[in-house]
Amino acid sequence: MSKRLSVTLLTAPAMILLLGVFILPMLMMLLLSFQDENQAFSFHNYSLFVQDPYYLEILWRTIRVSLWTVLACLLLGFPVAMYMAQATGKMRGIVTMLILAPHLISVVIRNFGWVVVLGEKGWINETLMSLGLIDQPLRLLYNELGIVIGLTDSFIAYMVLAIATSLYAIDSSLNKAASILGASRARTFFSVTLPLCLPGMIAGTTLVFSLSMSAFVTPALMGGTSVKVMPVIAYEQIMATLNWPLGAALAFLLLGSTILLVTLYTKLIETKRYKEVFAS
Amino acid sequence: MTKVIDVELRGIMKKFQSNVVVQNFNLQVEQGEFISFLGPSGCGKTTTLNMIAGFLDPDGGDLLIKGQRMNGVPPYKRELGMVFQTYSLFPHMTVAENIAYGLKLRKVSKQEMQERVNRVLGLVKLPNVADRYPKQLSGGQRQRIAIARALVIEPSLLLLDEPLSNLDAKLREELRDELKRLHHEIGVTTIFVTHDQEEALALSDRIVVMNHGFVEQIGTPLEIYNQPASEFVHTFIGKTNRLEGEVIGIDGDVLTLRTTGGMLVKAAKQQRTVALHEKVIIFIRPEKIKLTDTAVSEEANRVKGHLQLASFLGSYTECEVKVGEHTLSVKVQMTDSSVDRQEGQTVYCQWNADDVLVMPAGRG
Numbered sequence: 009m010s011k012r013l014s015v016t017l018l019t020a021p022a023m024i025l026l027l028g029v030f031i032l033p034m035l036m037m038l039l040l041s042f043q044d045e046n047q048a049f050s051f052h053n054y055s056l057f058v059q060d061p062y063y064l065e066i067l068w069r070t071i072r073v074s075l076w077t078v079l080a081c082l083l084l085g086f087p088v089a090m091y092m093a094q095a096t097g098k099m100r101g102i103v104t105m106l107i108l109a110p111h112l113i114s115v116v117i118r119n120f121g122w123v124v125v126l127g128e129k130g131w132i133n134e135t136l137m138s139l140g141l142i143d144q145p146l147r148l149l150y151n152e153l154g155i156v157i158g159l160t161d162s163f164i165a166y167m168v169l170a171i172a173t174s175l176y177a178i179d180s181s182l183n184k185a186a187s188i189l190g191a192s193r194a195r196t197f198f199s200v201t202l203p204l205c206l207p208g209m210i211a212g213t214t215l216v217f218s219l220s221m222s223a224f225v226t227p228a229l230m231g232g233t234s235v236k237v238m239p240v241i242a243y244e245q246i247m248a249t250l251n252w253p254l255g256a257a258l259a260f261l262l263l264g265s266t267i268l269l270v271t272l273y274t275k276l277i278e279t280k281r282y283k284e285v286f287a288s
Numbered sequence: 289m290t291k292v293i294d295v296e297l298r299g300i301m302k303k304f305q306s307n308v309v310v311q312n313f314n315l316q317v318e319q320g321e322f323i324s325f326l327g328p329s330g331c332g333k334t335t336t337l338n339m340i341a342g343f344l345d346p347d348g349g350d351l352l353i354k355g356q357r358m359n360g361v362p363p364y365k366r367e368l369g370m371v372f373q374t375y376s377l378f379p380h381m382t383v384a385e386n387i388a389y390g391l392k393l394r395k396v397s398k399q400e401m402q403e404r405v406n407r408v409l410g411l412v413k414l415p416n417v418a419d420r421y422p423k424q425l426s427g428g429q430r431q432r433i434a435i436a437r438a439l440v441i442e443p444s445l446l447l448l449d450e451p452l453s454n455l456d457a458k459l460r461e462e463l464r465d466e467l468k469r470l471h472h473e474i475g476v477t478t479i480f481v482t483h484d485q486e487e488a489l490a491l492s493d494r495i496v497v498m499n500h501g502f503v504e505q506i507g508t509p510l511e512i513y514n515q516p517a518s519e520f521v522h523t524f525i526g527k528t529n530r531l532e533g534e535v536i537g538i539d540g541d542v543l544t545l546r547t548t549g550g551m552l553v554k555a556a557k558q559q560r561t562v563a564l565h566e567k568v569i570i571f572i573r574p575e576k577i578k579l580t581d582t583a584v585s586e587e588a589n590r591v592k593g594h595l596q597l598a599s600f601l602g603s604y605t606e607c608e609v610k611v612g613e614h615t616l617s618v619k620v621q622m623t624d625s626s627v628d629r630q631e632g633q634t635v636y637c638q639w640n641a642d643d644v645l646v647m648p649a650g651r652g
Binding site: 179181182184185186187188189190191192195199200203204281284285 | 341342343362363364365366367368369370372373374376377378379380389390393394421437441447
């Protein structure tokens with residue numbers, strides 16, 4: 009009894025804080041999203057969204073950009089995680105630090121760094137043009153590609169660390185066992201390593217997807233004014249148009265879509281077999 | 289009938305950086321033989337096994353399997369079976385899938401695969417676990433499945449890397465007998481790495497005793513036990529009484545030795561010659577010494593002492609007898625009439641001159 013009491017007391021400050029600054033404002037926004045111009049209860053904002061191809065295209069773009077980001081993080085991050093898993097303790101520490109170091113700098117500054125690199129007069133285009141490989145500068149910025157590059161840079165660390173954690177847990181003698189049974193290195197990777205780091209891949213992809221869906225700064229800076237995503241238009245409705253109810257509805261539509269997609273994804277991948285193998 | 293050599297190591301050498309971990313290893317393993325690499329940790333036995341498996345490449349010498357030079361050939365092209373200390377079953381596959389893994393890679397038909405999986409499951413006496421996952425099995429069961437997985441591909445050579453070390457004492461003995469039975473049944477050439485002398489003695493046709501990267505001795509369990517080539521081999525295998533002394537008389541086939549404590553010991557002529565007045569080390573196995581109450585004796589050696597400690601261990605009693613400055617360890621079998629000895633009692637230790645092993649001091 010006294011233990012339960014002390015647990016309650018110890019968690020109380022955090023609970024009160026969460027309730028005050030997170031849960032209550034969320035509920036207020038949810039109520040707000042169901043108001044029309046006359047502050048009467050209505051589904052107006054939601055029906056507006058569903059009927060307008062402009063909004064639907066933006067939701068689809070948000071999902072599309074997030075999926076590309078997940079794919080880029082997975083493909084670029086996996087080799088890094090593999091390297092970390094087989095590295096010595098010291099090297100592992102150094103790589104972890106290198107991966108996390110960019111996060112010490114504000115995302116705004118990092119995005120401007122990308123603008124310098126990817127812009128029409130950025131060094132990638134300048135180099136390619138001076139080598140004569142292209143006549144026209146490539147459009148690497150202010151489009152979906154630009155957003156994906158920026159988001160990948162922002163979130164790849166989460167993917168690497170999630171996969172690496174899974175890889176650390178794999179007994180290295182499993183690779184030996186596969187090898188002696190006749191499996192080449194590629195075969196061992198696809199039949200042993202990859203299935204066994206599924207939990208890490210699920211954690212990494214889910215995390216990066218959710219973060220990409222709700223990212224605001226990077227799409228705003230690297231997508232420019234014409235390529236918008238859900239968080240950006242929600243922000244505009246609230247801050248520029250001052251249409252708070254519509255902004256709130258957009259935010260909840262984004263949240264709902266993310267939860268729905270993540271749930272479907274995990275349901276699909278976490279089969280009966282997966283649960284039997286990985287349940288603790 | 290000519291002997292078929294399955295594995296041959298010719299002057300195998302391995303170093304990590306400047307550290308030589310295996311030195312000039314020469315060995316021929318005959319078809320169907322059960323060979324153990326025995327030694328303390330760090331003696332190079334596992335490194336040698338890893339070279340045979342192909343996980344490591346020798347820095348010198350040649351490795352031949354079935355007459356073919358294997359240096360540089362990757363493990364997956366060697367057609368070997370291997371069982372690891374940590375079982376190393378694939379946790380995301382059922383028992384049947386684990387066993388079928390090697391068969392799938394060899395493109396065996398579905399029906400044959402099923403038959404062979406069932407056959408090896410029967411062989412390791414676990415016919416009803418095909419659909420379980422490794423974590424639903426006990427340690428002993430997992431290791432049996434690991435053995436089944438190694439055997440199902442009908443390997444040219446079976447490598448066992450301390451397969452019993454992770455099991456508790458009773459299971460270890462059970463699985464040890466199981467390994468012996470399997471080897472009799474299948475007759476696959478087997479190399480077994482262990483630091484446990486009992487396992488090596490019980491299972492092997494021949495034992496390779498290793499220490500600090502060197503092969504100390506290669507021989508049958510009996511040879512290793514009774515005619516150790518070095519002090520290391522003698523002390524590593526079984527318990528022994530070690531005394532230091534000097535040769536004070538050579539009379540035909542009998543040596544007379546005097547220990548540092550002044551005890552006189554008669555020893556039969558040794559394989560290695562020792563000179564008069566040479567400093568020697570004297571070994572007597574505890575089970576070779578008999579305890580009696582009277583001084584009447586037919587043995588060459590007889591000394592009087594006090595029984596200091598008697599530990600009853602079931603089938604035998606381990607005694608410590610104080611003889612002058614020395615303390616002799618004596619193993620008394622339960623069949624002996626001398627069952628109920630009192631500590632502090634005066635006893636006579638007797639042993640045959642043939643049971644004394646003499647080695648020149650300071651030479652291995």
